[in-house]
Amino acid sequence: MNVTCLQENLARGLGIVGRAVAVRSTLPITSNVLIATDHGRIKLAATNLDIALSCWIGGQIEEEGAITVPARLLGDFVNSLPPEKITLTLAPRAKQIKLTCARNEATIGGMDADDFPPIPAVEGDTLEIDAKGLREAITQVVFSAATDDSRPVLTGIDLVVEGDRVTFAAADGFRLAVRHLQLRKKVAERQEVIVPARALSELNRLLQDQEDPVKMTFNANRTQVLFALKDVELVAQLIQGTFPDYSRLVPKEWGSRAVVEVRDFLQETKIASIFARDGSGIVRVTFQAGEDGAPGRMTIAARAEEIGDNQGELDAQVEGEPAKIAFNGRYLQDVLQVLDGGRVALETTGPSQPGVIRPLENDNYVHVVMPMFVQW
Amino acid sequence: MSHLGKRWPRGYTSEHMSDRRATVIHVDLDAFFVSMELLRRPELRGKPVVVAGGLGSRGVVNTCSYEARAFGVRSAMPVGRARQLCPQAAFLESDYHYYSGASKAFHAILRDYTPLVEPAGADEAYLDVAGSELLFGDAPAIAATIRQRVRDEIGITASAGVSVNKLVSKVASDAGKPDGLVAVAAGEEAAFFAPRPIRELPMVGPKTAAALAGLGIRTIGDLAAAPVPALESRFGRQGRELHERALGVYDAPVLSGHGPNKSISRETTFEADEPSRDVLRAVLRGQAERVASDLASQERAGRTVTLKLRFPPFETLSRSHSPGQPVALADDVFAEAVALFERAWAENGCRPVRLIGLGVTNLQERGRQLRLGEGIESDRLAEAMAAVRERFGDDAVRRAAEIPARRHDSF
Numbered sequence: 001m002n003v004t005c006l007q008e009n010l011a012r013g014l015g016i017v018g019r020a021v022a023v024r025s026t027l028p029i030t031s032n033v034l035i036a037t038d039h040g041r042i043k044l045a046a047t048n049l050d051i052a053l054s055c056w057i058g059g060q061i062e063e064e065g066a067i068t069v070p071a072r073l074l075g076d077f078v079n080s081l082p083p084e085k086i087t088l089t090l091a092p093r094a095k096q097i098k099l100t101c102a103r104n105e106a107t108i109g110g111m112d113a114d115d116f117p118p119i120p121a122v123e124g125d126t127l128e129i130d131a132k133g134l135r136e137a138i139t140q141v142v143f144s145a146a147t148d149d150s151r152p153v154l155t156g157i158d159l160v161v162e163g164d165r166v167t168f169a170a171a172d173g174f175r176l177a178v179r180h181l182q183l184r185k186k187v188a189e190r191q192e193v194i195v196p197a198r199a200l201s202e203l204n205r206l207l208q209d210q211e212d213p214v215k216m217t218f219n220a221n222r223t224q225v226l227f228a229l230k231d232v233e234l235v236a237q238l239i240q241g242t243f244p245d246y247s248r249l250v251p252k253e254w255g256s257r258a259v260v261e262v263r264d265f266l267q268e269t270k271i272a273s274i275f276a277r278d279g280s281g282i283v284r285v286t287f288q289a290g291e292d293g294a295p296g297r298m299t300i301a302a303r304a305e306e307i308g309d310n311q312g313e314l315d316a317q318v319e320g321e322p323a324k325i326a327f328n329g330r331y332l333q334d335v336l337q338v339l340d341g342g343r344v345a346l347e348t349t350g351p352s353q354p355g356v357i358r359p360l361e362n363d364n365y366v367h368v369v370m371p372m373f374v375q376w
Numbered sequence: 377m378s379h380l381g382k383r384w385p386r387g388y389t390s391e392h393m394s395d396r397r398a399t400v401i402h403v404d405l406d407a408f409f410v411s412m413e414l415l416r417r418p419e420l421r422g423k424p425v426v427v428a429g430g431l432g433s434r435g436v437v438n439t440c441s442y443e444a445r446a447f448g449v450r451s452a453m454p455v456g457r458a459r460q461l462c463p464q465a466a467f468l469e470s471d472y473h474y475y476s477g478a479s480k481a482f483h484a485i486l487r488d489y490t491p492l493v494e495p496a497g498a499d500e501a502y503l504d505v506a507g508s509e510l511l512f513g514d515a516p517a518i519a520a521t522i523r524q525r526v527r528d529e530i531g532i533t534a535s536a537g538v539s540v541n542k543l544v545s546k547v548a549s550d551a552g553k554p555d556g557l558v559a560v561a562a563g564e565e566a567a568f569f570a571p572r573p574i575r576e577l578p579m580v581g582p583k584t585a586a587a588l589a590g591l592g593i594r595t596i597g598d599l600a601a602a603p604v605p606a607l608e609s610r611f612g613r614q615g616r617e618l619h620e621r622a623l624g625v626y627d628a629p630v631l632s633g634h635g636p637n638k639s640i641s642r643e644t645t646f647e648a649d650e651p652s653r654d655v656l657r658a659v660l661r662g663q664a665e666r667v668a669s670d671l672a673s674q675e676r677a678g679r680t681v682t683l684k685l686r687f688p689p690f691e692t693l694s695r696s697h698s699p700g701q702p703v704a705l706a707d708d709v710f711a712e713a714v715a716l717f718e719r720a721w722a723e724n725g726c727r728p729v730r731l732i733g734l735g736v737t738n739l740q741e742r743g744r745q746l747r748l749g750e751g752i753e754s755d756r757l758a759e760a761m762a763a764v765r766e767r768f769g770d771d772a773v774r775r776a777a778e779i780p781a782r783r784h785d786s787f
Contacts, residue, residue, distance in 0.1 A: 148700065171748060173747050173748060174745055174746070174747060174748065175748070176748060246748075248749075249748050249749055280677070280702070280740040280741040280742075280743050281743075282741055282743040303741070326743060328745055352746060352751065352752040354748070368748070370745065370746040370747060370748055370750070371746060372743040372744060372745050372746065373743065373744045373746055373752050373755045374741070374742065374743040375675050375742065
């Protein structure tokens with residue numbers, strides 16, 4: 001192999017695929033990154049067996065070839081080089097790659113590319129999804145996925161493609177986030193898969209520089225998903241199992257409803273959470289309608305045992321009964337942070353009934369958060 | 377269902393130093409264990425009765441009736457010695473399980489008059505009723521009411537002392553025993569103390585008493601009259617303290633048991649080392665129930681569950697776990713504890729256990745994160761059980777699971 005590319009392109013590519021490098025693995029080669037010539041470009045790839053990332057960068061190919069080298073070492077080295085041309089050369093059947101850049105010359109020992117775990121080619125029906133919408137949808141649901149493995153399906157995001165929309169849902173047992181996204185084209189057949197939240201978080205990171213639509217492909221037996229971006233591909237193993245039917249968990253009715261500014265609600269929740277840091281995290285929310293045409297108000301309060309307390313207040317449009325409900329302050333912050341400003345409605349039917357949060361300007365998102373049972 | 381003090385702020389301390397009124401009551405159940413035995417064995421009334429931790433050679437006297445005391449039998453005496461002194465006494469083995477219900481009921485009565493109750497054992501406690509006089513009358517009246525209720529509701533007698541502080545009230549209630557009430561008006565502390573033998577002062581043990589006798593001090597009044605430098609040269613820093621105590625001066629306030637305690641726990645010592653997994657799990661289940669009830673009545677939850685095991689003779693280990701969500705309900709406390717138990721027990725070869733205990737620490741405001749689709753029936757049940765236990769004692773309500781499964785012989 002003999003290829004030449006720009007330092008900044010190689011550094012960027014290694015940064016992208018580096019996220020899929022195995023951290024502690026029993027299979028040593030998974031801490032390596034694959035470097036290979038591929039149809040006139042340089043392909044970089046890494047996999048931790050759950051996720052595989054591939055990235056193509058431009059370069060001059062003098063001689064084809066492939067090798068894997070320790071990702072961390074190569075990344076640190078390339079990142080430290082000046083922004084000039086890098087030449088990578090590998091003698092046939094050699095296990096050492098030689099890098100030259102400006103006045104630096106290095107050799108790095110590697111392992112045979114043939115031993116690198118094959119990255120599955122995912123083939124099947126392909127769906128095009130708007131990159132900006134996808135990013136928003138992932139952001140609005142991914143934090144609700146479970147982080148412990150006690151129920152593996154809950155560590156994933158449920159993706160349902162039906163008609164002309166795709167629905168993302170995540171639930172960790174305490175809260176549920178559901179987001180619909182419009183598709184450009186109708187699909188013929190309903191499809192449902194569970195994508196690991198970790199994979200979608202990685203995808204979200206990659207989407208920051210993406211403007212073209214993302215191509216999403218499931219394989220025929222629904223074990224893998226491929227997200228193809230410009231010059232980058234992410235393949236993830238799907239989670240097998242059945243995602244719980246969450247439709248009945250979204251209350252159809254409410255007894256009390258308050259509409260507030262997201263920014264104010266978030267700010268007061270953050271302040272209260274400072275006082276809820278004794279570990280309980282309990283933030284008490286009350287709201288009631290105003291009398292004689294005066295605006296309604298919402299209070300957000302917290303106390304730290306033996307230390308102190310705080311109560312904040314904001315204007316609210318309140319309908320229905322006065323309400324009181326306590327939440328884990330972090331859960332409230334999590335959802336308010338992913339709503340892009342505007343106004344939000346908090347609906348509930350009682351202190352031990354779910355709180356439902358809906359952005360007012362956008363009916364494609366709903367968040368259900370269970371309250372904390374507290375003494376009032 | 378909730379008693380009077382329940383909703384008052386927790387962690388109060390008395391401020392008797394500032395007003396110097398006689399508002400501190402010490403209540404002590406008379407010969408508690410013996411009294412409880414007499415309730416169910418009335419035929420022993422009027423006879424010498426000794427209740428001991430065990431009747432074998434290792435047994436020690438817990439409590440003895442006043443009739444047995446006349447023969448020189450005392451608490452903490454070996455059972456063998458007590459038998460020598462009073463062979464005609466009825467010797468009974470302690471039944472803590474039976475006594476603990478009465479003890480809980482006793483403390484619940486006290487908390488009806490103030491949240492400021494400082495338990496000093498199963499059968500005695502200090503109260504500061506400074507804030508309760510408008511509601512219930514002055515301290516001697518409250519003490520009289522408490523004594524009457526203990527007699528009516530539990531069926532045994534209590535003695536009480538009333539004064540400006542815990543020290544004087546303790547001596548006063550001892551002076552009233554059995555079944556008496558002694559009130560010492562503010563300012564009368566030294567006069568009340570003066571004629572009493574030096575051994576009645578709580579911090580004076582046999583050695584100190586002997587040393588004081590060497591200085592010609594036999595009554596508390598002698599001690600109060602002794603020059604401080606002489607006491608300091610004999611007892612060091614303790615000398616000044618002894619002198620102040622003799623005058624009835626004592627600063628420590630009544631500290632409510634509902635203050636910010638750091639943990640809630642229960643432990644059980646087996647009389648014979650327990651080999652059965654079923655029994656150990658059942659005991660753990662019972663402890664989880666009681667710990668959860670305490671958590672509920674204090675409106676708290678805990679982030680860490682700790683299991684304690686002791687193997688004979690004194691090999692003690694403890695294991696802790698902090699689940700992601702704080703624990704508040706008995707089922708959750710039990711699930712954590714039993715997982716710790718199974719692992720720790722297996723690691724130690726499933727040997728017979730002398731003591732098992734469980735505790736919850738890292739306490740915080742009670743608030744249970746509900747799960748999607750979940751109701752609060754279990755919380756309501758926990759609250760109701762806690763209220764019943766607080767009122768009527770730990771054993772007023774029990775789970776069937778606390779009774780170990782009986783093994784059926786199979787053919």
